[in-house]
Amino acid sequence: IDGFLFIRYNDVLNSLLGLDNLTSIGGYLNIEDNDALTSLSGLDNVTSIGGGLYIRYNEVLMSLAGLDNIDASSIDNLHILGNTNLSTCEVQSICNYLASPGGTVEIHDNATGCNSQAEVEAACPDCPTGNVYFSSQEEIDDFQIYYPNCTEIEGDVVIEGYDYITNLNGLSGLTAIGGELR
Helix, strand or coil: CCCCEEEEEECCCCCCHHHCCCCEECCCEEEEEECCCCCCCCCCCCCEECEEEEEECCCCCCECCCCCCCCHHHEEEEEEECCCCCCECCCHHHHHHHHCCCCCEEEECCCCCCCCHHHHHHHCCCCCCCCEEECCHHHHHHHHHHCCCCCEECCCEEECCCCCCCCCHHHCCCCEECCCEC
């Protein structure tokens, strides 16, 4: 989508699964006032947005799972508010954005666990879970920005890039890898 994506004011929409092939949004993403929306699954393949991320007034939404793969640097504002049952906001993209916000952060009037920026940050993991893949110098350089307290990765670490990877300095805080290093 070259422009904005608005999904709002729907009383019966309960799923976004028809959007499975969507990979990028050129403008901001606004998911607002969808009274029956239970999940954001269907947005799992979105890797970038070109602006703000607005998740507001979705009464039965409980988790932001489905937004995990958005590159945090493509988000310029974050507004998560008025989702009375939303308690799980610590998905990867949100945690990465909060580690180094590029704009405004507004998080309130959600369920416990997602009722403030501090609650979400506290729930974010110190390290990425599972296997970790690096394919560019930028990803390696940003690792300490997104995971300043990460010293141990439980899974494999794979460094394989066609982009010129010139150093591994961004991984200097690691002391242990539970799986393989390739």
